[in-house]
Amino acid sequence: MENKTLKVVELFAGVGGFRLGLEKSNYKVVWSNQWEPSTKKQHASMVYEARFGKENHSNQDIATVPTDEIPDHDVLCGGFPCQDYSVATTLNNSKGLKGKKGVLWWSIHRILEEKKNKPKYLFLENVDRLLKSPAKQRGRDFAVMLQSLNELGYAVEWRVINAAEYGMPQRRRRVFFIGYHKSTEIYKQILKTDKIDWLTKQGTIASTFPVTKTNPIQEVQLKGDLVEITNNFNKTGKLSPFQNTGLLIKGKVLTTNTKPNYDGDYMVLGDILQNGEVTSEFFIDEKDQEKWEYLKGSKTIERISSEGHKYKYSEGGMIYPDALDNASRTIITGEGGKTPSRFKHVVTSDRGLRRLTPIELERLNMFPDNHTKLEGITDTKRAFFMGNALVVGVIEKIGEELYKQINQFEYA
The missing domain is CATH 3.90.120.10 (DNA Methylase, subunit A, domain 2)
Structure with missing residues (x-):
């Protein structure tokens, strides 16, 4: 099954950084969305269309796009904004726990929830502040995000990557996440693998951007549903429990700090x-x-x-x-x-x-x-x-490695 092309949906596409990085390997963007709420002229979308064509590109608020208009895909990717992910409940429907209007995380959540054929893989990016926001409940937003993906059947690995520490020309720190649906072979592989090995040697991100572990692995409990996490997560803690590297699988979160272990060339x-x-x-x-x-x-x-x-x-x-x-x-x-x-x-x-x-x-x-x-x-x-934007080289390298992992485990 060599060289199967993976179908990608790119959300919050900007001027297409994810697409540039992924389409260097065997990925094809089958649908994209870019909407800037605060401007009349959709400049980023104009650039995107000029570079990649208008076909299958949506320039409307993602919250208003019906899920059935989004084609089935293997990989959902995007750099979603860091906002307040807290969840509100309504009295008459305690399960009606969707976050505030306009918070774009819930648009990703809705697509994953409503898609019958869920994307098998997620590739997401955010500012590293996400791991420790908001200031009054450090790490709560990230905990809400992890628990919501856990409930949808995904395992998630993450790493904060500074592009310059791996030879790229800009010191840009961002947190990258890869999600694996429980129906995938990689998910089953993670269950069988030593979790520290996955985070520091075998996982998609560790294989792409090698590290050395710097402290013992910590376990973080995600207690309760999204409302409980919103209300109670880390109420008294001054520091976020989430470190720069981690893994969520079956409701269990493991996290540690790692340091880059890179010996290649550097651009300045x-x-x-x-x-x-x-x-x-x-x-x-x-x-x-x-x-x-x-x-x-x-x-x-x-x-x-x-x-x-x-x-x-x-x-x-x-x-x-x-x-x-x-x-x-x-x-x-x-x-x-x-x-x-x-x-x-x-x-x-x-x-x-x-x-x-x-x-x-x-x-x-x-x-x-x-x-x-x-x-x-x-x-x-x-x-x-x-x-x-993001550093395209980071996307390209993680994309290549993810493709290798998928080929190794899914199509073996």
Whole structure:
């Protein structure tokens, strides 16, 4: 059964980072959805359609798309926003526990719940803050997510990955999850395997991005249904029980901290620069230099809290300009535009200090050059896309390994 193509549905698709990474292996996106609630013009969706075609691409709020309009698929993927996943019950229906309207996790949940042929695999991404939010009940949101997948019959492995620690050009930390439905051979394999081995050697993520274990494995109890978890999970704990690596199977969560164990090549910011081809609008105006220096420097500012108390807010200095011999800092959505800023990247070039170009930002996320270039899309918008995107190399590598695991166990 070599070379079976796996069908993928890509949710919260943005400009198609998951698709770029997965379609380098034997995956084919059969349906995608991208909807930006806060803007009239659907810029990301326009780029997606320009690159991959309009066919089977949906540009409407996923919460309003009926499940039967979504084709059956093997893999459900997407980078879903980190929101408040808490669950509300209604008195007349104690099972009517779906979360708040507009919280996109519940759209994934609904598709998995309503699909008769459930996707066998999940490949999801989020900010690592998910593991410890909200501040008053650290880890609760992640516990709700894990328990909801557990109830739907999935095992889940996760890892927080900083792309730069595996040789990629940007220090971008994100948590990645792979889910396996209980009907799969891989799920049965995990049941039989030593769980520490799965997390540190044999699992899909450990085989892709090798690690060394740094502390004993901890067990976390998910007690009760989603409402109970919402109300009671880690009520008194200051710290989230979820560490950077973990596994949920049959209601049991095991978690540990791991460290990268990588000995390959490293890309640095200097490797991706377009020197010599950069137009004048990216160069920093002399009259703005002082402002940039001030924003990047260390300072203590007096502020007033919402309760009216005065307090001192301190910021440390940033490396300015950015070091070219290291991976870049994380791109954020406000990276574009000329306005001086603490967080935008500034590099030295033969013609003076300058900001990064849209192509350089694409390269830091390992997108093809000019992937986001389209008539009517500003450079600032292109930078915004990259602030929201993921490092395609991470998706590509995990996708390759997942495909190998599926081939090894499902089609053997």
